[in-house]
């Protein structure tokens with residue numbers, strides 16, 4: 722007498738959940754690997770303190786350049802807050818050294834650091850003149866100082882920024 726196994730599992734019943742489990746595990750592992758690579762990449766490319774200061778300067782400068790296209794007396798305090806950021810970050814930057822300096826021989830390194838500090842000091846003079854002009858609502862003068870500031874940025878980057 723034969724027994725009929727009508728309720729027996731077919732191999733297909735195991736195959737489907739097993740495939741789903743494999744897909745889930747593979748996806749999880751791939752995601753983990755991506756996060757790991759991202760963490761390594763971020764660590765290698767982390768901003769230096771000078772880059773962070775420069776970024777803050779860049780943001781303040783952009784906002785100010787935009788604002789001073791149509792200056793409003795009522796917004797003077799906002800503009801002065803932006804020049805204050807420029808000044809603070811320039812002071813911070815003065816105490817730091819550009820990446821470009823790292824691989825130089827000591828004599829050239831010292832000379833470049835001195836030049837760099839002098840350029841940052843010049844930048845400070847322009848920032849002071851800019852805030853003075855804003856304080857006195859001399860908008861043409863303020864825009865002139867902004868142009869001078871931009872030129873110092875271009876020159877400073879040409880001389881001291883490493884080509885990556």
Ligand code: HEM
Pocket residue numbers: 768769771772773775776778779780782818819820821837838840841844870871873874877878881882883
């Ligand atoms: C208002 C003027 C300036 C602004 C808005 C400005 C802005 C910036 C910005 C946005 C960066 C890129 C940061 C990054 O890649 O994360 C940068 C980098 C840099 N800037 Fe300026 N900058 C100014 C003036 C100057 C001056 C006058 C000097 C030099 C005397 C200078 C030296 C550098 C250097 C060396 C770097 C590369 C960072 C490093 O090598 O460690 N910057 N700057």
